[in-house]
Amino acid sequence: MIQPAPHQEPFGARLRRAMDTRGPLCVGIDPHPGLLADWGLGDDVEGLERFTFTVVEALAGQVAVLKPQSAFYERFGSRGVAVLERAVTESRAAGALVLTDAKRGDIGSTMSAYADAYLDPASPLFSDALTVSPYLGFGSLRPAVDRAHAGGCGLFVLALTSNPEGAEVQHAVREDGRSVAATVLARIAEENADAEPLGSVGAVVGATLGGTLHGAGVDLAVNGPLLAPGIGAQGATAADLPRVFGAATRNVLPSISRGVLRHGPSGKLLREAARTEAEALAEVLARAGSAPGADV
Numbered sequence: 001m002i003q004p005a006p007h008q009e010p011f012g013a014r015l016r017r018a019m020d021t022r023g024p025l026c027v028g029i030d031p032h033p034g035l036l037a038d039w040g041l042g043d044d045v046e047g048l049e050r051f052t053f054t055v056v057e058a059l060a061g062q063v064a065v066l067k068p069q070s071a072f073y074e075r076f077g078s079r080g081v082a083v084l085e086r087a088v089t090e091s092r093a094a095g096a097l098v099l100t101d102a103k104r105g106d107i108g109s110t111m112s113a114y115a116d117a118y119l120d121p122a123s124p125l126f127s128d129a130l131t132v133s134p135y136l137g138f139g140s141l142r143p144a145v146d147r148a149h150a151g152g153c154g155l156f157v158l159a160l161t162s163n164p165e166g167a168e169v170q171h172a173v174r175e176d177g178r179s180v181a182a183t184v185l186a187r188i189a190e191e192n193a194d195a196e197p198l199g200s201v202g203a204v205v206g207a208t209l210g211g212t213l214h215g216a217g218v219d220l221a222v223n224g225p226l227l228a229p230g231i232g233a234q235g236a237t238a239a240d241l242p243r244v245f246g247a248a249t250r251n252v253l254p255s256i257s258r259g260v261l262r263h264g265p266s267g268k269l270l271r272e273a274a275r276t277e278a279e280a281l282a283e284v285l286a287r288a289g290s291a292p293g294a295d296v
């Protein structure tokens with residue numbers, strides 16, 4: 001499998017194709033200590049490595065996106081980060097898009113260094129996309145946004161997170177009457193203006209939010225992918241997506257970590273679990289895509 005060269009095709013286009021051909025599923029690689037124990041592995045670098053490459057070997061040739069969670073690698077220091085580097089490289093080589101989940105956000109000059117770390121093809125952690133936090137102000141993300149656009153990479157900007165504590169910041173109402181999250185989504189939409197078939201700046205919107213989303217006055221028509229964590233261990237299901245995302249459902253990239261990983265360490269069972277989830281999600285998204293008003 002040839003790796004997509006940087007400066008080639010925008011991330012949004014690559015993601016749309018991957019979702020169409022491999023199914024609309026992102027599997028998170030989250031080596032929790034509890035999962036390592038369930039898999040009969042030690043809570044050490046050897047266990048981390050075995051867990052990670054079992055998932056990569058089972059799923060990188062099958063699923064659209066793999067999302068390694070950086071925290072679980074950082075907790076082992078440089079040896080853990082070395083495992084993450086190999087996971088990113090090997091997953092991309094096997095054809096999966098890699099979204100590194102590090103939720104970076106800082107003042108612009110520091111953000112530029114994070115862009116070097118994750119979005120520069122010369123970096124050992126070079127990924128197709130990165131999760132970022134806009135809560136130092138959306139404009140502070142500018143170096144990463146520019147780098148992503150220039151290199152054919154993507155960003156997923158936290159908008160409405162799946163955890164219950166998120167609302168106290170994200171639903172806060174500004175002087176202009178708009179919520180903070182609505183403002184973040186509007187900025188994302190500006191970045192994706194005119195992109196086809198899909199912009200490269202995505203939003204993170206929890207699949208767990210249910211009805212609370214509609215009270216937040218948000219417009220999910222950002223012309224970019226909507227990463228939807230929260231399915232499985234956090235209680236949301238594929239069937240919840242149309243209720244949460246409405247007309248934007250066809251642009252949702254559902255993300256599941258523990259809900260798939262708990263089927264390991266058997267590679268066969270991991271593959272089956274991912275396939276079953278992807279098929280169910282594809283059906284939900286296709287149905288939503290053919291509903292009236294689905295063209296967002």
Ligand SMILES: O=C(O)c1cc(=O)[nH]c(=O)n1[C@@H]1O[C@H](COP(=O)(O)O)[C@@H](O)[C@H]1O
Nearest residue numbers: 028069131161162206229233234256257258
């Ligand atoms: O950016 C994320 O992926 C993310 C955003 C969010 O709002 N909620 C959320 O759970 N996540 C991540 O998604 C994963 C959820 O894992 P599971 O609950 O095991 O599926 C974790 O790695 C979280 O850090």
